[in-house]
Amino acid sequence: MSELSNIKITSPQYDDVIPSTGNTVKLTPFRVGDEKALLIAQQSGNNKQMANTLKSIISKNVVPVNIADLAPFDLEYLFLKLRAISVGETSKIGVKCKNCEASNEIDVDLNDVEVKKDENHKNFVKIDEKLGFEMKYADLDDMMKVDGENIESIIGLIAASVKTVYFNEDTYNIGKAEQKDLMSILNDLTTTQFSTIQQYFETMPKVRKDINFTCKSCETENNQVLEGLASFF
Numbered sequence: 711m712s713e714l715s716n717i718k719i720t721s722p723q724y725d726d727v728i729p730s731t732g733n734t735v736k737l738t739p740f741r742v743g744d745e746k747a748l749l750i751a752q753q754s755g756n757n758k759q760m761a762n763t764l765k766s767i768i769s770k771n772v773v774p775v776n777i778a779d780l781a782p783f784d785l786e787y788l789f790l791k792l793r794a795i796s797v798g799e800t801s802k803i804g805v806k807c808k809n810c811e812a813s814n815e816i817d818v819d820l821n822d823v824e825v826k827k828d829e830n831h832k833n834f835v836k837i838d839e840k841l842g843f844e845m846k847y848a849d850l851d852d853m854m855k856v857d858g859e860n861i862e863s864i865i866g867l868i869a870a871s872v873k874t875v876y877f878n879e880d881t882y883n884i885g886k887a888e889q890k891d892l893m894s895i896l897n898d899l900t901t902t903q904f905s906t907i908q909q910y911f912e913t914m915p916k917v918r919k920d921i922n923f924t925c926k927s928c929e930t931e932n933n934q935v936l937e938g939l940a941s942f943f
Contacts, residue, residue, distance in 0.1 A: 721739055722738070722739070722795075723737065723738055724737045724795050725737075726791055728775070728780070728784050728788070729781075729784055729787050729825040729915065730780070730783070730847075730915070731784075735773060735774065735788075736772070736773055737771060737772055737788070737795060738772075739792070739795050739796040740771065740793075741770075744767045744770070744771070744796075745796075748763055748764075748767065750763075751763035751764075757851075757854040757855065758851055758854070760854070761850045762851075764785060764789055764939075765777050767789070767792065768780075768785060768788050768789060771792055772792070775788075781847035781915070782847060782848070782853045783825050783914070783916060783917055785850050785939075786917040786939040787823070787917050789939065790942060791820070791821075793820060794820035799820055799821050800817050800818065800819055800820070801817075801820055801942060802816070802817055802818075803815070803816050803818050803936070803941070804816075805932070805934060805936070807925035807927060807928060807930055807932055808930070808932055809928055809930040809932075810925060810927050810930065812925060812926065812927035812928065814923055814925055814926055816921055816923050818919060818921065818936070818942065822919060823917060823942070824917075824918065824919070825915050825916065825917055826915065826916050826917075827915045828913040828915070830909075831910070831913035831914060831915065832910070833845045833910075835906055835907050835910055837899065837903050837906060837907075838903070840877055840878050841876070841877050842875075842876040843872050843874070843875055843876070843907065844874035844875075844876070845871050845872060846871055846873040847871070847914070848867055848870045848871040849870070852870040852871075853867065865896050865897065866893070867911075868907055868911075869884075869892050869896060871910075871911075872884050875892065875895075916937045916938065917938060917939065917942075918936060919936045920933070920934075920935055921933075921934050921935070921936060922934075
């Protein structure tokens with residue numbers, strides 16, 4: 711074995727906090743292998759591969775952490791913080807003008823990105839006097855499957871986000887075996903009842919950054935909000 715094998719690379723560590731729990735963790739920058747894996751996942755255009763790669767990178771570069779316990783916005787936040795300490799705090803992002811839709815390249819400081827929490831967000835959704843749902847944060851894989859124009863994918867995400875169903879005095883813990891019946895219940899809700907569940911997702915904590923810029927094309931003043939991981943690439 712070559713004596714080169716005795717050389718060990720040490721990486722700096724940075725303290726940060728998991729948004730959903732407040733637990734302190736230590737972050738280390740990406741390795742070259744992480745960058746390669748991320749590039750391959752991005753080029754694949756496969757959301758599942760992208761989500762799995764993101765989880766793998768976080769599990770290797772954030773300690774202590776249990777990926778299964780992290781909410782999607784935790785994963786997004788930690789990944790952006792890792793990116794900031796790995797490839798630079800400032801990222802150039804293309805943003806469309808709200809007036810003419812021309813793309814504008816904006817410098818965004820990733821250290822200023824935060825998780826916005828809505829005080830009205832609750833994990834219990836009361837449908838009526840008999841029925842209520844205890845919600846949980848769906849896996850990132852489930853979030854990335856959603857097509858905003860496909861109602862079935864939205865209902866699928868909601869079903870994946872229900873932890874417990876309460877009906878009268880009965881309690882039903884939701885697992886894979888209960889998913890089909892739960893989907894039927896969701897499909898039977900009225901529009902008003904369904905919107906009550908949607909409120910849970912609309913008020914869910916989000917990775918976000920307020921930006922202001924003047925459009926290079928039409929000179930319109932833009933005040934916009936970047937939300938979610940995709941907005942920062």
